[in-house]
Amino acid sequence: xxxxxxxxxxxxxxxxxxxxxxxxxxxxxxxxxxxxxxxxxxxxxxxxxxxxxxxxxxxxxxxxxxxxxxxxxxxxxxxxxxxxxxxxxxxxxxxxxxxxxxxxxxxxxxxxxxxxxxxxxxxxxxxxxxxxxxxxxxxxxxxxxxxxxxxxxxxxxxxxxxxxxxxxxxxxxxxxxxxxxxxxxxxxxxxxxxxxxxxxxxxxxxxxxxxxxxxxxxxxxxxxxxxxxxxxxxxxxxxxxxxxxxxxxxxxxxxxxxxxxxxxxxxxxxxxxxxxxxxxxxxxxxxxxxxxxxxxxxxxxxxxxxxxxxxxxxxxxxxxxxxxxxxxxxxxxxxxxxxxxxxxxxxxxxxx
Numbered sequence: 239x240x241x242x243x244x245x246x247x248x249x250x251x252x253x254x255x256x257x258x259x260x261x262x263x264x265x266x267x268x269x270x271x272x273x274x275x276x277x278x279x280x281x282x283x284x285x286x287x288x289x290x291x292x293x294x295x296x297x298x299x300x301x302x303x304x305x306x307x308x309x310x311x312x313x314x315x316x317x318x319x320x321x322x323x324x325x326x327x328x329x330x331x332x333x334x335x336x337x338x339x340x341x342x343x344x345x346x347x348x349x350x351x352x353x354x355x356x357x358x359x360x361x362x363x364x365x366x367x368x369x370x371x372x373x374x375x376x377x378x379x380x381x382x383x384x385x386x387x388x389x390x391x392x393x394x395x396x397x398x399x400x401x402x403x404x405x406x407x408x409x410x411x412x413x414x415x416x417x418x419x420x421x422x423x424x425x426x427x428x429x430x431x432x433x434x435x436x437x438x439x440x441x442x443x444x445x446x447x448x449x450x451x452x453x454x455x456x457x458x459x460x461x462x463x464x465x466x467x468x469x470x471x472x473x474x475x476x477x478x479x480x481x482x483x484x485x486x487x488x489x490x491x492x493x494x495x496x497x498x499x500x501x502x503x504x505x506x507x508x509x510x511x512x513x514x515x516x517x518x519x520x521x522x523x524x525x526x527x528x529x530x531x532x533x534x535x536x537x538x539x540x541x542x543x544x545x546x547x548x549x550x551x552x553x554x555x556x557x558x559x560x561x562x563x564x565x566x567x568x569x570x571x572x573x574x575x576x577x578x579x580x581x582x583x584x585x586x587x588x589x590x
Contacts, residue, residue, distance in 0.1 A: 262544065265565065265584040266294060266304045272567035272584055274393075274502060276317045276324075277555040278372055284324060285567065285584060286314035291326055293377070294584065296558040302584075307370075307377050316394030316443070318402065322372045325382060325402060327391045329365045365391055367402070367418070383425045387416060393443035393452065393502060397472055403430065403450065405440035411457045413439040431475075436468060436483050442502030442516070442550070448472045451486065451514055451529070453500035464490045465498035467516055467527060467534065486514065486534035487527050501569075502550035505529065508589075511537070517548040517566070524551055524564070546570050546581040554586065562589045 271288025278284070283294040290306040291314050297303055308314070308328075315327040365385040370377045385391045385404065389412075393405040402418040415437045417430035431437040436454075443452040450472055456464035467486045474482035489498045503516040512529040522543040527534040546568040554563030563586045570581015 262566070262585045262587050265302045265586050266292075267579075267583040269304060269567070269584055270582050271313070272549060272569050272582055273315050274317050274550045275552045275565060275567060275584070276319055277552065278319060278322075278324070281555050281557050281559075282372075283555075283558065283565070284317060286317055286326060287567075287582075288313050290314065291317075291379070294558075302558070308368075308379060315392050316404065318394045318396045319372075320396045320400050320402075324370045324372055324377075325394060325396070326368050326370075326379070327365075327385070327394055327404065328368050329363055329391065331363050367394075367404070383418060383427070385416070387427065387429070389413075391416075392441050395443045395445040395450065397445050397450075398448050403443060403445070405437070405443050405452060407441045408439050409455075411438045413437050413454075415440055415443070415452070431470070431483075436470075440468075441500065444503055444505050444514075445472070446505040451503060451505065453503055453516060455499075456488070462490055463497050464488050465500040465518070467500060467503065467514060469529070469534075486529065487536065500525075501548065504550075504552050506553050515551050515564070517545070517551050518542075519547050519549065519569070522547060524548065524566070540587075545585070546583075559586070560588075563587065564589060 269285060269287045269292060273286045275283060275285045285292045285294055289311050291308045292304040293307055294302055294304055312328055312330040317324065317326045365388055367382040367385060368379040369382040370379045388404065388406045390407045391404050392407040395403050404416045404418065406414045406416065411433050413433055414429050415431040417428055419426050438457060439455045441453045443450065450470040452468055454466045454468055456466055466488045468483060469486040470483040497520060498518050499520040501517045501519045503514055506513050506515060514527045514529045514534065516525050516527065518525055522545045524540045525536055526538040527536050545566055547570050549567045549569040551564055551566045554560045554565055559565060565584060565586050568581040568583050568585055570578065
């Protein structure tokens with residue numbers, strides 16, 4: 239029955255995706271370093287980028303508009319919503335600091351050289367989570383907690399208990415996933431998964447029914463890095479159950495074949511099949527993976543190069559979008575090119 243279902247999925251994917259996913263349409267073309275997206279339950283789409291947090295709405299002419307929500311220019315990455323609260327990862331780099339004063343104070347305090355370097359890094363890059371109450375008439379972001387433990391905080395998701403999970407993308411094998419909870423007004427942070435437990439350089443993250451999926455890299459062979467989607471049963475992992483974490487899918491590349499770089503991902507049921515849809519930043523494609531099998535089987539991939547370095551993907555939601563749409567952020571060239579026509583936008587594909 240399973241093989242038959244997969245065969246049907248394959249056949250329908252040729253008809254269903256093969257026609258609709260050849261072309262894309264632009265939703266918003268001025269989202270510098272377009273990064274992550276999330277829908278509120280009322281259908282409002284929020285997106286992050288290299289400059290701000292954006293609210294995406296459709297106007298009376300049927301065109302989409304983006305509104306900046308933050309009161310300063312900064313870099314924003316992962317987002318998640320719990321209840322009516324929108325959480326977003328913030329980082330800002332500044333070089334306007336007095337290094338001599340920092341070193342002088344640190345030495346007088348007896349800090350070791352490595353501790354002084356850490357102090358400077360924390361002052362150069364400010365990393366935090368901000369939160370906004372979406373029930374309010376005006377969306378105002380306030381600081382929820384700092385992320386000084388992180389190197390490059392990237393993806394974020396929330397479980398059924400309201401605990402936040404933040405990935406630390408390092409591009410070296412020292413990544414981690416941080417879990418953050420709030421108990422009686424007190425913020426508690428712990429390294430939930432480190433590189434020894436399987437979080438090598440985690441990037442995108444999504445949670446569905448307390449099953450956590452995240453994208454990662456296998457960096458054991460630098461000449462042949464492997465792009466990976468991992469799957470973790472949160473409750474079984476917390477109780478130390480064997481095989482609670484596993485590799486759902488792995489793809490290998492190398493010098494002669496450009497390697498895949500999986501960025502963000504989403505979970506949907508398509509044609510009756512539980513599916514993880516993952517963006518391949520390097521190949522410029524979307525990959526559809528059967529999430530129900532012990533080792534995920536990809537059953538469709540859009541044409542490589544269809545997207546300008548896609549970062550995230552999400553299924554459309556009314557009233558401004560259709561559930562037959564896939565919404566994709568095209569990031570383009572990292573940091574260096576936040577305003578050109580290559581990337582820096584949100585696009586959509588019709589799945590029919």
